[in-house]
Amino acid sequence: MGTPPSVKEAFSAAKLSSGDRRPININQLTSMIRRHIVHDPPCIVILDGMDEAEDIPGICDFLKTMLESGTKFFISSRPHNVIANVLPGALKMSAPSTSASSDIAQYIDQRLHHDQRLQKMAEGLKSYVRESLCEKAAGMFRWVQCQLDEISKLHTNKAIKAAIKALPETLEASYSRNVLRINEGDLIYAYQALLWLTYALYPLKLNTLAEATVLEPGATAVDDESRLSDPAEILDICGMLAFYNDLSDEVQLSHHSVREFLSASCKIPFSFPEKPCHRTIAECSISYLLNDDFASEPLASSQSIKTALTRYPLLAYAPAAGLLMSSALMLKRRCNLSYSKF
Template sequence: MSSRPPYSVLLDIIKVLSQCFQRTYIVLDALDEIKPDDRDLLMRTLGEICLLNVNLLVTSRRESYIVDGFNGLFLEEIGLQSSKIDADIKLYVSESVKKEPRFSTWSSELREEVEQTLAKKAKGMFRWVECQMEVLKKSRRPYDVKQALSSLPKTLDETYKRILLAIPEEDRVYAARLFAWIIHSQSPLCLELLAEAIVIDLDPDSLLCNSPDSHLHDPAQTLDICSCLFTTSIPLCFFRVEKERCPGHINLRFAHYSVQEYFCSERFKSDFKSDCLLFVRWKR
């Protein structure tokens, strides 16, 4: 039985709370990341919330079902065009370059070239910039940096494709298992569990089957596989009054919704249809 209360109960709670205050604010971030099965119910619920004494702020990509769902609710729409946040992108790139130790040995001219190029081609996508920065960190020579800047991917999909293609051969089977576990898990998985899961060999004839030698030296090595596609978090111990951090427990999840979206898309299947990669078995 699910421990999550139904929308109707949550809506009743919001109705009661909205009457307790002179003004109530609700912020809902990344509405477009809602699971498809929950979309209709959530949109109807939000429609009812809009009729209450509530100030509602919703952030989302401009998806048709969201636009249609809010139609007629007299909400003010604020579009964030890429041209309006170019200055923020440039500041983000500049600060990232300054704070990254690996860039400290680069010439000021090369760092400036990185800042200018990424800010110019970001098209308002902070996530795109973050991925390019991760790739550039691995460059060993100024020549490699300039080559990377001259052939930057245009989209997030193309960025993710390149990252996957760059996975070393010996890590690809681990990467496939890691992606599959995270995609299909109903709740966040801890690093220690994933480190054990990705080395499981189902071949009973394998010499490493159930062998201590099959384990990773350190669970943290899991993070070395496509590190920019993942992020870590330390969950709060909600059953403790002081809400302290749980020691030794680190969850691993995709760094951005667009990563899982790409893996579950027809674009992913098309990108790797003819490639000799591990990904032909990633759903197993």
């Protein structure tokens, strides 16, 4: 059947002129799904990893509406109270741990034989790594991925064996170790980058993220000497917590569990409470738009805009964040005015 033209058009329209992607409006997405489900009965909607979604309550509202219309769903998820409450009578089945163990073993073999660095290890050492990771994986693909990523950076058999003997017990421990290894001088860059990656409105280009790491609320100019000499350095600083897609040139948190870790952990030098972080991003965006370099004359031509975007890459993102904060402040002011009348 292929992808319906209306769906392709909606996603094409969501791509900004700068090349960045913005999220599809949830109401628009819901409408499209309903339309095509109605046109092609019977239909089963598959939701894979529902517990990994950012807006689980919103998805649950969508589920309630669709279930009332008779739509059938197949959902995979870790145990989650909110999801369970929405689907109290759903038929449940558990995936056997043995199947996960087999898949994990295959994944390890694939990495050991095809990863450019890991494949250079002697066969005996590969067997040692495989057996150790399979024994301690406890069904966690992401944990195994993190350990292999770390091992691939090591240069000697001695270092690899030492790492295997000191494997972190949990995924959270892996992330904590990653953060605690960041050089003290790089912590401010890591904090800024992870804050933006956690709460940005849409995925950021690499140079946009690098620019965001040097911003301060209220600053009227960007300090050129504070900029990273190479935007890719932010990837080295963040380590396993960030993922770079070289095809789209976008950076995101490497896994949904990273967002959970950053939002809840008290074992690292910084934390990311949602409301203050959204405010910080919005304030930095507004300050960026008020940069002294933009005060002399408007960006009237396409060439001037292109030049500005090259030198100031966050210009592609800042207006959206600034507008969002302005709208929120206006709404708050109206609510306060309405309240004061009583």
